[in-house]
Amino acid sequence: MIIHHPLLGPRDASEFTYLGDxxxxxxxxxxxxxxxxxxxxxxxxxxxxxxLHRELWFHEGGDRSWLVVTRDTTTHEITKVELARDVARQEGRSK
Amino acid sequence: MSDRSNDMIPRTPLGGTEPRVDTHGPVTLTEVTNTAIASFASRLGQESTAQDVLAKFLGTPVPEAGRAVFGDALGAFWTGPDQWMVTAPHTSHEDLAAQLVPLANGSASITEQNDAWCRFDLLGDGLADVFERLCPFNIRACSGGEATRTSIDHLGCFVVVADPTHIMVMGPRSSAGSLHHALMTAIRSAH
Amino acid sequence: MSQTNRLNGGLINRDRPMSFKFDGKSFQGYEGDTLASALLANNVRLMGRSFKYHRPRGPLTAGSEEPNAIVELRSGARKEPNTRATTAELFDGLTATSQNRWPSLAFDAMAVNDRLSTFFAAGFYYKTFMWPAAFWEKVYEPIIRKAAGLGSLSLEPDPDSYDKGFLHCDLLVIGAGPTGLMAALTAARSGAEVILADEDFALGGRLNAETFSVGDQSASGWAASLVGELSAMPNVRVMPRTTVIGAFDHGIYGAVERVSDHLPVPADGKPRQILWRIYSKQAILAAGATERPIAFEQNDRPGIMLASALRSYVNRWAATPAKRVAVFTNNDDGHRTAADLHAQGVKIAAVIDTRADGPVSRDYEVLQGAQVSDTMGRLGLTFVKVQLADGSERTLECGALGVSGGWNPNVHLASHQRGRPTWQDDIAAFVPGDALPVGMSAAGAALGHFSTHGALQSGVDVATKALDVLGITSNRPTLPEAEDAPINVTPFWHVDGAKRAWLDQQNDVTAKDVKLAHQENFTSVEHLKRYTTLGMATDQGKTSNMGGLAIMAELAGKSIPQVGTTIFRPPYTPTAIGTLAGRSRDEDFRPVRKTPSHTWAEEQGAVFVEVGMWLRAQWFPKDGETHWRQSVDREVSQTRKSVGICDVTTLGKIDVQGADAATFLNKIYCNPFAKVPVGKVRYGLMLREDGIAMDDGTAARLAEDHFVVTTTTANAVGVYRHMEFVRQCLFPDLDVQLISTTEAWAQYSVAGPNARDLLQKVVDPEHDISNEAFPYMACGEISIGGVRGRLFRISFSGELAYEIAVPTRYGDALIRKLVAAGEEFDAVVYGTEALGVMRIEKGHAAGNELNGTTTALNLGMGRMVNKKKDSIGSTLSEREGLNTEDALKLVGFKPVDPSKSVPAGAHLMTKGDKVDAAHDQGYITSACYSPNLGHHIGIGFLKSGDTRLGEIVRLVSPLTEVDHDVEVVSAHFIDPEGDRLRV
Incomplete structure (x- = not known):
């Protein structure tokens, strides 16, 4: 699989660690x-x-960013990739 | 501080007293030890101040994501959002991190990384043939100034491209032997 | 009798003769031959025996789809079983051995299976070995194991190496036949980055096996000139001997390049094969088509092969399996074989065409509306019996029979992501369906365009479409003139009434087996496959699956597309395990991490142990010590008596900085950190969100906004990942920055009553490390011989102890300096065993106790979980189930009989209770011999353990026959008050 890192472009999924939802x-x-x-x-x-499933991936073999990846679990199509920190802020984790 | 007594003799990552140099075909692989390294991470809300400090120190704008800059003595490459590795000659900048701290003045977190890494420089032609046996990073598409972290034989390494005939690999120092072996194996396989 | 069946012409290099051996007999062939073509040229048709019935077999094909001509290639450690003679490139000195036969290929004792074939029909395995059950292990399995399998392994380590690599391109073209060459040319001339991969060593696909011309050149000449042009272009990578074995997600393809298989041994430093991971933006499947056979009585004799293979042997390799041949066909392409062979001087006994209206010839006889009804010849074809249109029979003498049942597009890669192929009536075959892997398109014969013109045109068209997607303007090359004949196929799958008509020749599946499967209601294709083993051999049914499907469709009264195909899975052709492993084998299985004292420890003869990837000294044997316990006991005793030194660099170290660093630590540790003064260290316990202990370590506060956190060696990576998760995902607006510094510092523990005296000699004199100036849990910067360092007064052993750190490059110097300074104290250097003994004596929890099931409460640290703040795991640690009255508590155990041991893993039972799981009271987690106490000790978890001190409980381990009494004691065997830490 290829994950399009928002800052680094296409990267092999082997560089990432999967967490989940x-x-x-x-x-x-x-x-x-x-x-x-x-x-x-x-x-x-x-x-x-x-x-479609929004899930957390960690770019462990890369820039150490946590990403929110929107992936279709039936086709592996990835429709959106965001920095998790941005998502967390947008979704009210700032304080 | 007292004078350095002669029994504190530094070792290279490969365990020698002098850096190792190997040549095979068109490629020379050199263990580089004269590098001081400090990580430089902007503090929250002080990103632009921190970047200005770093740019002033380097004498060039800070590198963008996936990029490196090289000066005469100083250099830097991007390692993550608002985070860089700064490099300088170890002989003149062993205390690089300590030098940066007052300059940043609280706008960045600075951590000494001098000996966290081993560095191997590959010099010569046909380096893309070597790297395509090592990592998914597309060296053929590089013209110089690229920097990335990638995995080489299970080791998380920084690959920094000075130009297509000069590529630096920085890996975990404790695995210097394994990384050197992986690089030499790929060089012999490709050339 | 040398190369009696070699003809004129061909693409072999007659200036480079090559010697080779098959079954010990010497032969000659030429550069450009495969093992199969060279054997045929030497009049050898018999090349192997089948899997089940040990039937004599020769090559059915001239390519990677081969089911029959399977040999053991090379000898000694390089012996490789199950290699297809049809793709093995000849080299001088090649040796090959036929397999699946004993004592010889011509006389095989196991061929008796063929006489007993009624017992071995489909499903025999399931039916025969059902009873009696006791026979399975002792009788059936050993017999089956001996008989099963193709070929044999050398049982020696593979002396060759394998690489893995990564390639990037705009367009990957899979297959270099007319379609692939034209597609690659179109893309290359348009400026795209192109990879052109083909499994063959000579690129051109069928163009190398045909006699017609392309443009004003021979077909093979045209292919060669195009390959020349492409190879010279900087944006094209032409990869012969490279099989694309799988289509994976997002345009990633796996490909195996056979770098050295055509050489006697790989060149120095070069791999045998490379497994490439190809990242493509677009891909064109130009894998061509495979001819399919027709099932008829005794259709497996050596000499019977696909008509196109016969043509390939004659045209490309100038080798004919016999001087007199016949062709059996249901389409026009079979006639081309007869015409080409006739032109090469091979006698055509007749063309047997199932159709009444097929073409006729002036040069040889064509039997229209005829079928092959039987064949003869024990070890090779001698006669075929033909049933003519009028029902009469005729016998033809021939040594080879070319069979053509039509062509199947090679759809495999198009279906690797479960996309189903669709049926196309005009060619009576499946073509790639709609749901191709993202970025892939099929072209040419793989898409059902079988004529050369059709293939060339399709190559240009499909490449143009792919370039469109890439935003590249296509520079369409001019199409050369080429044949454009239709194949005019009339489906004909099998001759009726045959008793033994083979479908899958490698797994010995007959048309009758399919009928039996249908009769027993295994009618789904997936069931059919598994019940009969049709298509489950190394060739994955490339020549046999369609025949099986057709017969099943007929029996079930369905159409072939209604029956459908089985799932196509990678790899496309068999792939060596070594190739998948790459360099990651033996000592290179994973990287090694060496500690800064590694060289010194090696000089001392240390015994090393792998901890994660680290190599750590386990103990340091001294002269005269013959048992590890002697070394470990000495190291422990001497440390507690005087002073010991240990390399603790492997502990994870994470630098935590920022205005909110203390707040952050409050989140990740269950105990509070906000009030830790600068210059002090505090122990921290980290919980998972579910309340279970995750890791422990220390955090040293170097400045208001700067901590150094340690993790256990094993959890360093996971803890860092967790901390980044908390920082980025849960508390994105805390001002905190993290970076690992594990490798930056060489760190040694100096422990024991003389630790301070030793260190005072080492650190530069301006540093006051007296108990007053540098008390327990202090930390600070120091220098050693002018080298910057850090000192932490922390203890894992329970003794007065420090950890001293210097930049890693000085780690070797520091261990030598410490040892030299320690001489007057009789200091020891200790390894991980002594470290373990001392921490068990002290009752410190480690990985065995933080084992993923235990809470702070279990560990005796329940009160550390601060309820006045939010930390990861604090809420869920309060769950009722984790806080029961009889919760497990960490306590110590000593044997009532001091000669007994306390093995880790043994379980604890209340005296008098039954010994079963329902009455389990807990278990031992860590145990050792304590040289200080003179007997074995253990720590572990016991229900309500803290209230049961003094109780005698029963220690059992039925598997290891342990059953004796132990006394419940405090886990702190040494210095329970902690006085030694503070002196």
Whole structure:
């Protein structure tokens, strides 16, 4: 597979380490009333779509960026690649 | 600080007292030890200040993603977002990191990397034939000024292209022997 | 009798004769021959025996699709079984041996299987060996193992080397026949970066095997001139002897280049083969087509081959399998074979055409509407029996029979990503379907354009389309004149009523086996394949699958496309395991990491152990020590008595800087770091988000905004990855920067009561390292002989201890300096075994305890999890299941009988309880002999262990026959109060 790194262009997937669902960015608030339940969902419940999937890849053999890769799990077509840090900020992880 | 006593004798990454040089066919492989290295990472919110500091130190604009710049003595290459490796002669800049810290004045995090890496320079013609046996990075498309981290025989290495006849490989120092073996094997296979 | 069947002409170099041996007999051939063509020229048709029935066989094909002529090539360590004689390029001194026969190819004892064939029909394996069950291991399996398999291994290490490599191109052209050459030329002249790969050593595909002309040149001459032009262009890489074996995601192709297979041995330093990973933007599948046979009675005798193969042997290699041949065809292309052979002086016994309206000839007899009904000749064809249109029979004398059942486009690579081929009626064959791998298009014969003109045209057209996608304007070359004859095929798959008509000749599957599969309801193609083993041999059914599908369709009353094909998978042709391994084998399996003291340790005769990729000294044997325990006990005792030195460089070191560095550490460690003063070190426990312990280490605060964090050796990579995840994905606006510095510093532990005295001699005199100036858990910068260094007062052994670091280039000098300075204290250097013993004696948790199932609570560090802050894992560590009353607790164990050991992995049972999983109380994680206590000790996890000190529990390990009592004690066997650390 080839992942089009937003800064470095096409790179072989062998340079990357896979983590999984990009929903892992959304770590719950530890002070929420139902924090324990939220963390259990966060830790153990994952979607497993046949189709587009947003997932985290780490460019371990490259620039050490975490990326959010949107990949079709049925064809391996990659439709979008973003820096995870940008995604995290856009999705409210800044404070 | 007292004078350096003569029993603290440095070793090269390959374990010798002098850098190793091998020549095979058109390619010369040289162990390069006279390189001081410091990583330079911008602090959050101070990216432009940090870049200005680095550019002033280098005397050239800082390299973009995937690029390197080379000065007379100083050089730098991009290693990640807002992050570079700065290089200088070890003989004159052993304390490169310490020199950069006051210049950055809190705008960047600077870490000494002098001995984290072994460096091998490949000089000669036909280097693309060697590198196509080593890593997925397309050396044939390089004209000079490219820098990337890639995997060579399972080792995460920086490949920095000065020009098509001069390419530097920086790998983990503890695996200098394995990296040297991989490079020599590829040179013998290609030429 | 030398080369009696060699004709005139051909693309062989008669100025370069070559000697070779087959089954010990010497022969001569020429440069340009394959082993098969050279054997045929020497009138050898019998080249192998089949897999199951050991039937005598000769080549069916002249290419990589060969099922029959499979030999062991070379000898000794370089012997390679299952090599196709039809692709093995002849070199002077080549030796080959037929396989699957004993004692000889002409007389094979296992051929008795052929007489017993009724027992060995499809599915025999499943039916025969079912009972009695006890017979399987003792009787059936050994017999099957002996009989099974093609060829034999040398059982010696492969002396050759294999490379892996990476290539990049705009356009990859797969196959260098008329289509591929034209496609490559179009793209090359348009300025694209082109790779042209072909499995053959002579590029041109069928152009090298045909007599017609292309433009004003011979077909092979035209091919050679085009290859010449392409080879001279800087933007083209022409790769002969290179098989594209697989189409992978996003335009990546795997290709095997046989660099040295045509040489007696590879040149010095050169690989035998290279596995290339080709990154292409576009690819054209110009892999051509493969002729398919017709199934008829006894159709496997040596001398019976595909008509196109017969033509190739005669035209390209000037070798004929016999002086008198016949052709059996259902299409016009078979007639071309007869015409070419006739022109070369080979006698044509007759052309047997299944069609009543096929072409006729003035030069030889054509039997229209006829079929081959039987053949004769035990070790080679002598006669064929023909049933004529009027029902009468005729016997023809011939030593070879060319068979043509039409052509199958080589769709394999087009289907490697599960795209199904589609049926095309006019050629009665499958062509690549719609769902090709991204960036790939098919062209020429691979797309069903079988004429030379059609192929050339298709090459230009498809290349132009690919260039369009790349945004390159096509510079279309002028098409040369070439033949454009249709093949006029009328589907004809098998002759009715045959008892033994072979489909898959390598796995000995007959038309009857397919019928049996159908009868037993294995009608899906995937079931048919597995039940009969059709297409499961090394040739993957390239010549046989279609025949099987056609018969199954007929039996099921379906059309062939309704039956469908099995899945096509890489590799396209058999690939050596060594090629896939590349350089990563033996001592180069993975890189080695050496510590800064490695050279010194080698000089001392240290015994090394692999820890991850690191080579670490395990112990340092001294003269007179004959057992490792003597060395380790000495190293431990001497360290605790005086002082010991150990290389601890391998611990991961991560530099953490930034205004929010302390906040960041508060996130990744469960215990707090904000208040650690500059110049101090603190132990940290890192949890996974699920509350399980992940790693532990220390963080030294070098400045307000600067820490150095250590990780365990094994987890350095994973911890760094985790820290970057937390930094970039969870807390993107913390001002923190990370970089590994593991390799930058050589670091040694100096431990024992004399540690300070030793160090004082080593560090430059201006540094005060007294207990007052540099107390327990202090850190700071120092210098050694003017070299910048760092000192940390931390201890893993439980003794007064320091870790001292210098830039790695001085690591060798520092170990020598420490040892020299240690002489007056009788200092020892200790290895990882002694390190382990001392940490177990001290009760420090390590990898065995942080084993992916244990929590801070289990480790006795439950109170470290700070509830006043958010850290990774803190919330989930509070789950009920992880905090039960009887949770496992880390405690120590000593044997009640001091002569007994406490083996790690043994389980703990309450005295009097049953010994079973339901009553399990815990297990030992780490154990050793303690030279300080004089008996074995262990640490491990015991339910409610902290409340059971003094209890005697039962230690069991049924597998290793351990069953004795141990006493539950504190895990801190040495200095439980920690006084020694602070002196």
């Amino acid at each position: 990009a929903a892992l960015i959304h770590r719950p608030d530890w002070e929420a009333e139902d924090a324990l339940d939220q963390f259990i969902d966060y830790g153990y419940l994952r979607s497993n779509p046949a189709g």
